[in-house]
Every structure is written in C-alpha cells, then in structure tokens.
Amino acid sequence: MEKKVTVKTRRAAIVGGNRIPFARSNGKYSHASNQDMLTAAIDGLVARFGLQGEQVGEVAAGAVLKHSRDFNLTRESVLGSTLAPTTPAYDVQQACGTGLETAILVANKIALGQIDSAIAGGVDTTSDAPIAVNEGLREVLLDVNRAKSVPDRLKALTGLRPNQLVPTIPQNSEPRTGLSMGEHQAITTQEWGISREAQDELAAASHRHLAAAYDRGFFDDLVTPFLGLTRDQNLRPDTTVEKLSKLAPVFGTRLPGGVEGATMTAANSTPLTDGASVVLLASDEWAAEHKLPVLAHFVDGETAAVDYVHGDRKADGLLMAPVYAVPRLLARNGLTLQDFDFYEIHEAFASTVLTTLKAWEDAEFCKQYLGLDAPLGSIDRAKLNVNGSSLAAGHPFAATGGRIVASLAKMIHENGGGRGLISICAAGGQGVVAILEA
Amino acid sequence: MPALTQPPALGSLYAKAGLFGQLHRGSTLPDSVYTLADQSIDPSHLLAYQKVCGFRVTDVLPPTYLHMLAFPLSVALMTERAFPFPLIGLVHVANTITVARPVLMSETVSLRVNAENLREHPAGRQLDLVASATVDGEVVWSSRSAYLRRGGSPKSSGAPKSSGAPKRASAAPVVGPASLVKVPDDIGRRYGAVSGDRNPIHLYGVTAKLFGFPSAIAHGMWLKARTLAALEGRLAESFTVDVAFKTPVLLPSTIAIAAAATDDGWALDVRSAKNGKPHLTGTVSR
Numbered sequence: 001m002e003k004k005v006t007v008k009t010r011r012a013a014i015v016g017g018n019r020i021p022f023a024r025s026n027g028k029y030s031h032a033s034n035q036d037m038l039t040a041a042i043d044g045l046v047a048r049f050g051l052q053g054e055q056v057g058e059v060a061a062g063a064v065l066k067h068s069r070d071f072n073l074t075r076e077s078v079l080g081s082t083l084a085p086t087t088p089a090y091d092v093q094q095a096c097g098t099g100l101e102t103a104i105l106v107a108n109k110i111a112l113g114q115i116d117s118a119i120a121g122g123v124d125t126t127s128d129a130p131i132a133v134n135e136g137l138r139e140v141l142l143d144v145n146r147a148k149s150v151p152d153r154l155k156a157l158t159g160l161r162p163n164q165l166v167p168t169i170p171q172n173s174e175p176r177t178g179l180s181m182g183e184h185q186a187i188t189t190q191e192w193g194i195s196r197e198a199q200d201e202l203a204a205a206s207h208r209h210l211a212a213a214y215d216r217g218f219f220d221d222l223v224t225p226f227l228g229l230t231r232d233q234n235l236r237p238d239t240t241v242e243k244l245s246k247l248a249p250v251f252g253t254r255l256p257g258g259v260e261g262a263t264m265t266a267a268n269s270t271p272l273t274d275g276a277s278v279v280l281l282a283s284d285e286w287a288a289e290h291k292l293p294v295l296a297h298f299v300d301g302e303t304a305a306v307d308y309v310h311g312d313r314k315a316d317g318l319l320m321a322p323v324y325a326v327p328r329l330l331a332r333n334g335l336t337l338q339d340f341d342f343y344e345i346h347e348a349f350a351s352t353v354l355t356t357l358k359a360w361e362d363a364e365f366c367k368q369y370l371g372l373d374a375p376l377g378s379i380d381r382a383k384l385n386v387n388g389s390s391l392a393a394g395h396p397f398a399a400t401g402g403r404i405v406a407s408l409a410k411m412i413h414e415n416g417g418g419r420g421l422i423s424i425c426a427a428g429g430q431g432v433v434a435i436l437e438a
Numbered sequence: 439m440p441a442l443t444q445p446p447a448l449g450s451l452y453a454k455a456g457l458f459g460q461l462h463r464g465s466t467l468p469d470s471v472y473t474l475a476d477q478s479i480d481p482s483h484l485l486a487y488q489k490v491c492g493f494r495v496t497d498v499l500p501p502t503y504l505h506m507l508a509f510p511l512s513v514a515l516m517t518e519r520a521f522p523f524p525l526i527g528l529v530h531v532a533n534t535i536t537v538a539r540p541v542l543m544s545e546t547v548s549l550r551v552n553a554e555n556l557r558e559h560p561a562g563r564q565l566d567l568v569a570s571a572t573v574d575g576e577v578v579w580s581s582r583s584a585y586l587r588r589g590g591s592p593k594s595s596g597a598p599k600s601s602g603a604p605k606r607a608s609a610a611p612v613v614g615p616a617s618l619v620k621v622p623d624d625i626g627r628r629y630g631a632v633s634g635d636r637n638p639i640h641l642y643g644v645t646a647k648l649f650g651f652p653s654a655i656a657h658g659m660w661l662k663a664r665t666l667a668a669l670e671g672r673l674a675e676s677f678t679v680d681v682a683f684k685t686p687v688l689l690p691s692t693i694a695i696a697a698a699a700t701d702d703g704w705a706l707d708v709r710s711a712k713n714g715k716p717h718l719t720g721t722v723s724r
Contacts (some may be wrong), residue, residue, distance in 0.1 A: 176668070178618030178692075309617070310672060310697055310704075 012107035012281045013294040014436065017406020018045035019277035020226035022394035024233045025126040029274040032227060034063045034070060037276035038077040038123040041402075044224030045119065045278050046082050049292055055084035057115025060102040061278065062092040063123050064397035064427075067130035073123075083119075096348065097303070097432035098122045099277065099401020100424050104301035104434060106281055111298075116286040120405070121278030122398025128274075137164035172272075174318065174427065176309045181318065181427060182349070184308065186252025186264050188317030189351040192358055196263035199350035200244040203268040203391045206347055210388025211237035218387055222406055234271055234394040244268065268350035273394030277402030279409075295409035296420070299435040302329035308429040315369045319352045321431030322423040323359045327370050329433055337376040341418030342411050343383055344404045347390040348425050356423065387411065400424065405436070412438045442474045445510040448634040455517050455525035467553045467565060468520040472511040475548045484543055486632045490625075491660060492667035499541045501679060502663040504549070505533070505581045506633045508569035509659075511551035512583070515567070522556070523563075523587040526649075530658045531564070532584040534680040541578050547571045562588040616694040617668050618711055621656055623690035629660040655686035661693075661718055665708055668695045674724060677703060681720030685710075693717060 020040055023029040029037065038061060046052055061074040070076070075089040094101045099122035106118035132138070136159075143156040173180045189199075213219060214231055223230075249262035251269065280292075287294050304325035308318040322345075330337060337360060345353045359365050360376035367373070387407055390400060401424060408420040419437045426432060484503065485495060493500045516525045541547065549571055556565045563586070570580040626640030638645035639655055646654045662681050666673070687693060692711040697704045703722035709715060 176617055178620070310669075310699060 007112060009111045010113070010283060011297040011299065012110035013284050013287050014296050014298060014405060014409035015280040015282050015287050015292045016045070016049060016295060017222055017277065017279040017402060017409070018042075018048055019223055019399065019403055019406070020044070020275055021223055021229040022232045022234065022273045022275035022396055022399070022403075023127075023227075023229055024394065025272035025274060027127070027233050027274070028227050028229050029125065030127040032125065032274065033128050034066065034073055034123045034125055034276075035077050035080070037125065037226070037274065038063075038073065038121065038278075039080045040224070040226050041121060041123065041276035041278045042077055042081040042083065042119065045280055047224075048221065049280060049290070051280075052082045053084055054087075056087045056119055057109070057117045058106060059083070059087060059089040059119040059121075060092055060106050061089070061119075061121040061123065062094075062098040062102065062398050063125075064093065064095055064098060065124055065126065065129050066091075066093070093398070094303075094432065095427035095430060096346070096395070096397045096400060097424050097426035097430055098398035099403070100301070100405065100422060100432045100434060101303070101401065103279055103281065103298065103401060103405050104432070107298035107301070110281055110283055113283075117280070117282040119278050119280055121276065121402040122396075122400070123276035124396035124398050125274040126272040126396075132168040134164040134166055134168060136161060140164070174308070179318075180251075182251035182264060182269055184318035185269075185349045185352060186255060186262065187313060188320065188355055189263060189349075190252060190255055190257065190261070191314035191317070192351075192355045194263065194351040194354045194358070196245070196249075196268075197241075198354055199263055199268040200241050200265075202347070202350040202353060203244055204239055204241045206350075206385060206388045206391040206393075207236050207239045208388075209386055210235055210392035213387035218407075218410070222410065232393045234273060235388075235392050239267070264349060264351060268391065270348055270390045270395040273396045275394065275396035275399045277399040277406065279402050279405045293413070294438075295413040296436045296438040299419075299437045300329060300333055301432065301434040302326070302332070303433075304328065304431045306429040306431075315365065316429070317355070318427070318429050319348055319425035319431075320355065320359065321429055322425050322433050323356050323431070324370065325431045325433040326360070326421070326423060327366075327372060327376060329435065330376070333435060335419075335435075337379060337421075339419060340379070340421045341383060341415060342386060342408060342420035343379055344385060344389065344408050344420060344422045346395075346400055346404065346422075346424040347385065348395065350391060352425055353384075353389075356425075401432070405434075408436050409438075412436060439471045439473070440514070442472065442511070442514075445474060445477075445507070446514045448510050448513060448636070451510070451513045451517050452525075452636070455513075458519075464520050464522045467522065467556050468515065468518050470515055470518060470520075470552065472515055472551045473549065474508075474511060476546050477507060477549065478546050479543045481543060483632070490628050490632050491663035492619075493663070494667075494670060497543045499543065500663060501535055501537045501579075501666055501673070501677075502659060504541065504547065504571045504579045505535060505569065505583075505659060506635075507547070508549045508551055508571070508581065509633065509635060511549060512567045512569065515551060515553055516585075521553070528585045528587055530583060530683060531586045532680075532682045533659065533662060534582045534678060536580045536676075536678040538576075538578050538580075538676055540675055541571070541573065545573050545578075547573055547578070559586060562586055616696040616709075619664060619668070619693050619695055621664075621687055621689060621691045621693055623654065625656055625660065626654045626689060629657050633657065633659070635659075651686065652688060654689045656689060656691075658683045658686075658718075661687060661708065662720075665695050665697075665706055665718060665720075666722075669697055669704065669722070672697075672704070673722065674703075677722055677724055679706075679720065679722045681706060681718050683718055684716040687717050697722075
C-alpha cells in the first residue's frame with residue numbers, strides 16, 4: 001500500500017540581514033579572501049541577532065569566482081565564525097543568482113519543516129581572484145604525477161614548454177561565446193533600442209537613492225563596517241546625469257553603429273566589486289522563541305534560462321532570463337506585475353533593467369515568447385530600486401542576492417507591510433526571481 | 439585496387455608529392471579504390487583530436503574524426519602517377535559529411551576512398567574525393583571533399599558554369615549570436631601533429647610564405663571541426679554537415695562562429711572577428 005504523507009508547509013520568515021560595505025576591485029579589500037569576507041558577514045549577523053554559540057539549521061552560501069582550495073568555503077567560514085561549530089553548511093553556485101538561490105533553498109527547507117532557521121548568503125572577490133596554471137602546464141604536471149617510474153616521469157616532463165608559464169586568469173566572459181557580459185548586454189541593448197539617456201538616468205538615480213538611504217540610516221542595521229569601509233566604495237552621492245553623459249562607451253563599440261551608437265559606459269554598468277552578504281531566515285516560531293522580529297515572509301521563487309548561445313538575438317539575450325521567470329512566478333501566485341509595492345531589479349547594467357521593463361510592456365514579445373494574451377504592462381517607476389541598487393552599491397556577484405533580500409524585507413517592514421518582487425539575472429543565461437511579502 | 443592493412447605514411451607520400459609532383463599526367467581520374475579494413479580507434483589519438491578541436495571528451499567519435507582517418511588514403515590516391523594534378527596546389531574548397539549514426543570509440547571501422555566527378559570550374563578544374571566508413575558492412579559515415587586545381591582549364595573562356603560542387607547555403611549573412619574563438623598561432627602545428635597533415639602552409643609563417651600565404655593558415659578540417667564543436671548538444675544523431683571553405687584563417691586570429699537555427703538544422707557562418715572576411719559557410723541538415 002502506498003504510504004500517504006501530508007506535508008504541511010509554512011512560510012519562511014526573513015529576520016534580518018548583514019553585509020559588509022562593497023569595495024571596488026583592487027580597493028580596500030584587495031587582500032581579503034572570500035572566506036575572510038564571508039566570515040566577517042556571518043559574524044556581523046551573529047552579533048546583531050545574538051546568535052553566538054547558537055546552532056543554526058544550516059548555512060548556505062557561495063562564491064562565483066572560487067579557488068579550488070575553497071571547496072568547502074561556507075563550512076570553513078562557519079567554523080571560523082562564532083556560530084556553533086555544529087552548524088552544517090554547504091556551497092551553492094549559480095553565478096550572479098547564487099545569493100538569491102541560497103535564500104530560496106533554505107526558505108524551502110524551512111517551509112517543509114526540515115529546518116527551523118538558516119543563514120543564506122554569498123561572497124565574491126575580483127581582487128583576490130584565483131589564478132590557474134596554464135592548461136598545457138597543468139596537463140604535463142598531471143601526466144608526471146600519473147607516471148609510475150622515473151623514466152616515465154622524465155618523459156612526461158619533456159612536454160614542458162616556456163609558453164606554459166603564462167598563467168590563466170579568470171575572465172568575465174561566457175565560455176561558449178567568448179563575449180564578456182557587457183558585450184552580450186550591448187547586443188541586447190541595441191536590439192531593444194535602449195537609449196543612453198535612459199541608462200544614465202537610471203544610474204544617477206541609483207547613486208542618489210543609495211546615498212539618501214545611507215543618510216537616513218537605512219543601512220545602520222544592515223551593514224557592518226569592514227577594513228575601513230563604512231559605505232559602499234563605489235557610491236558617488238554627487239553624481240548627475242550630466243556628469244555621466246560625458247563618459248565614453250565601453251561596451252558595444254564594435255557593433256553596427258560603432259562608437260557613435262554605443263550607449264553602455266563604466267557608469268551605467270556595474271563595476272567589479274568585492275563583498276559579502278548574509279540573510280537570517282527562520283520559522284515564525286523560531287523567531288518568536290528568540291525574540292527576534294519578522295520583517296517579511298518569503299513567498300515563492302522561480303528560475304528560468306534562455307538559449308543565449310544559439311537563440312534569438314533579441315528575445316534570448318544573455319541577461320533576459322528573469323523576463324521569462326517573472327510571468328511564471330506571477331501566474332503561480334495569482335498576481336499581476338502591478339500587485340507590488342517594491343521592485344528590486346538587479347542593475348547588472350542600467351540597460352538590463354530597462355530591457356526587462358520594456359520586454360514586459362511589449363505586447364508582441366509577451367505573446368510570442370511568454371505566451372501571454374496581454375503584456376505584463378508597466379510598473380510605477382517610483383517603486384523601482386528605491387534605496388539604490390547594484391550600479392551604486394556595486395555587485396560582488398554572489399553577494400547581490402543577500403543584499404537585496406535583506407534590504408527589501410526591511411523596506412516592506414518599514415512600509416508597514418506590502419509585497420516586493422526581486423529579479424536577478426545571471427551568467428549562463430539564467431535568471432532567479434522571488435516574491436517577499438508582509 | 440589497393441586494399442591496405444595499415445594507413446599509408448603521410449610523410450613519405452608528401453615527400454613523393456614534392457619530388458615527383460610535376461609528373462602527373464592524364465585527363466581522367468584514376469579509378470582506384472583504396473580500402474583499409476577493420477581499424478580500431480586509438481583512445482589516446484581520439485583524446486588528442488577531441489582536445490585540439492574543442493570537442494568534449496566522450497566515447498562518441500566527433501563527426502569529423504573519421505575524415506582524418508581516411509585522409510591518408512585520399513593522399514595515396516592523389517599522389518598516384520595517374521592522378522591528373524600534383525597534390526601540392528590542390529585547394530580544399532568544400533566538404534560534406536554525413537553521419538548516419540553515432541560511431542563509438544569501441545567500434546571497428548573499415549574505410550574506403552575513391553575519386554570522382556572531375557569537372558570544369560570557372561577557376562580551373564574540380565574533383566571530389568569520396569570517403570566512407572562501414573561497421574559490419576553498414577555505412578555509418580561518409581564524406582565528400584571538393585578540391586580545386588586553379589588555372590589550366592581548357593574551356594575557361596566559356597560561360598561560367600555551375601561548379602557542380604555539392605550544394606550548400608548561400609553566403610547571405612547569418613543573423614544569430616556568434617561565438618568568438620581565439621585561434622592560437624600554433625594550432626596548425628598542433629592539429630598537424632594529431633592529424634598527420636603537416637602541410638607546410640599550416641606549420642610556420644616562414645614555410646607558409648614559400649607557398650604565398652602571409653602567415654601559417656589553419657587546416658580547413660580543423661575549422662570545420664571547431665565549428666561543429668560549438669554546436670555541442672545541438673546536433674541530431676544523424677545529420678549532414680555541408681561546408682564551403684572561403685578565405686583561409688591566417689594565424690593567429692579570432693574567429694566569430696555563428697549558427698542560426700533553420701527548419702531542419704543550422705546555417706553556419708564563420709568569419710574573421712576583426713574584418714568580417716568569411717572563412718566558412720554551410721549548413722547542418724537532417
């Protein structure tokens with residue numbers, strides 16, 4: 001006889017978050033490793049919520065650029081933190097979607113009753129990046145290692161060549177296309193006709209909003225200073241659209257239209273950044289037992305992927321997967337795009353946000369590619385990235401999800417309730433999206 | 439009909455081509471059929487081929503792999519005294535491969551090569567080298583390579599005829615995303631070491647200049663293989679891939695491989711990433 005199991009689910013609560021200020025690449029955190037930063041972020045969270053010596057259900061985190069010695073990065077960080085050393089941990093990697101994906105994973109475990117509390121997060125350094133030995137050298141060294149006799153080893157060593165001394169440095173490019181993320185987005189930007197002005201306006205607004213949020217103390221219980229930084233190093237409070245309009249384009253200059261037609265600059269694209277963020281999730285009961293607040297609940301999450309390698313140049317852009325994930329998430333939850341008080345659309349590039357919004361407004365695209373009778377429509381732009389986003393804060397790949405989840409939960413709480421949508425694009429043509437509510 | 443028991447040595451065939459190349463006569467193709475029965479696949483050779491061409495390491499032979507195994511038979515045929523043209527100077531202009539079914543590393547293949555279809559071409563004369571592979575008598579793979587001998591066409595003053603080469607897609611630009619691939623300057627030497635095709639035009643700038651090229655050029659069949667490697671996971675179990683070689687890839691270089699989906703496969707377009715010169719066009723079809 002089939003065993004019937006009725007699974008009761010509950011919504012995971014977001015208790016709070018902590019991150020270190022994000023630093024520009026080769027800036028203040030040049031010599032800090034992923035483990036250093038993730039441990040600092042966890043310890044800040046532990047201090048904020050009085051979790052010293054506490055065994056949390058689990059810690060899930062990850063890094064996009066990770067050295068092979070960091071195979072157990074999160075567990076090692078937990079062991080070095082003030083959490084109980086009996087706290088289990090694991091690593092997750094889904095490119096820039098890593099941070100939000102960890103939150104989805106632990107929220108689901110909490111929802112199923114498998115755990116009562118968890119920490120989700122991510123970290124990345126582009127300064128202390130892993131460097132690999134040249135592929136030719138690696139193969140020769142492995143052959144030497146495999147050889148069983150001295151003559152065989154010597155024979156294997158004859159494969160050495162001077163050019164193998166040049167190391168391999170990780171590159172921010174898609175392995176299958178050889179194009180950097182910026183070059184991919186430049187194609188999408190051009191296909192969707194996103195103007196330079198609109199991108200610069202979004203970038204300036206991001207800096208303005210983030211600076212205002214710092215000024216009013218919004219980040220006081222979300223950010224812990226680290227290595228001399230108290231605010232995100234990339235933040236330019238005094239930036240203006242006029243200043244941004246003077247910058248030369250850096251991506252898409254070789255597309256049809258050339259430099260004249262290129263619109264993406266260093267300011268309306270996120271810079272390489274170092275940093276870490278974590279979020280504390282729990283059941284309502286666990287939070288109450290620990291006398292901790294519930295800022296918002298994790299409602300649902302969805303992921304999607306596009307064929308940016310061989311797909312349509314316009315519809316399947318590298319960073320367009322969230323465009324596909326959101327309508328599926330909305331349909332499952334019986335919501336429309338307008339049923340939100342806050343929209344957190346990760347600013348990988350200003351044009352990524354603008355393309356996403358434009359695609360949802362495009363009736364033909366929504367019909368042909370999303371299978372919708374009517375377009376998702378426009379959003380109230382006053383509800384978009386209201387406390388700044390990645391263009392101002394920076395974007396340490398795996399740390400962005402944790403930054404957004406914690407900030408959005410606090411915004412909803414401050415608002416006295418409401419609903420927020422998170423949309424994060426990721427390398428490999430993937431997108432991770434989620435809904436928070438209180 | 440030469441029935442070989444082991445592959446002919448390419449080095450000595452090239453030496454023969456260099457020494458006696460000018461002695462070729464005749465206006466018709468030799469009707470020789472070269473066969474090489476029951477060849478097992480050398481795993482380390484397959485591995486080296488997969489790595490140099492960018493294929494995944496797997497038990498399934500890349501679609502272009504058997505072409506390389508059959509190539510020495512083609513060279514043996516083209517260096518026969520009765521072959522109408524010297525080997526050196528023949529240009530590989532097109533290649534069509536049909537994969538009837540995936541062939542595994544564990545299988546034993548028998549190869550067969552003949553030449554046919556000598557024809558006029560506006561730029562000279564063309565012919566096809568036809569190769570096939572069988573497993574237990576079943577044809578699992580076949581290949582047709584068109585070679586051009588420039589000039590010397592007795593009727594070149596006539597109206598330009600259709601080349602009669604295998605049909606392929608028009609050279610209309612492909613609209614689709616392109617993959618950028620860096621082609622290092624030693625790729626000719628590396629592919630030459632694996633394939634045995636150490637034609638000097640592929641090895642060094644100095645040796646290529648002797649034959650009128652500004653630098654060493656990539657092997658056409660390497661380019662075709664690399665293009666197919668970019669379609670990893672997107673090829674059917676059986677298909678025909680038909681390509682024309684355009685301008686050579688001068689080494690080193692960065693190429694843009696574009697593949698656009700068609701009704702029954704892919705339209706291929708490979709160009710120089712720097713100046714847009716076409717290197718290869720073609721189709722993959724069922």
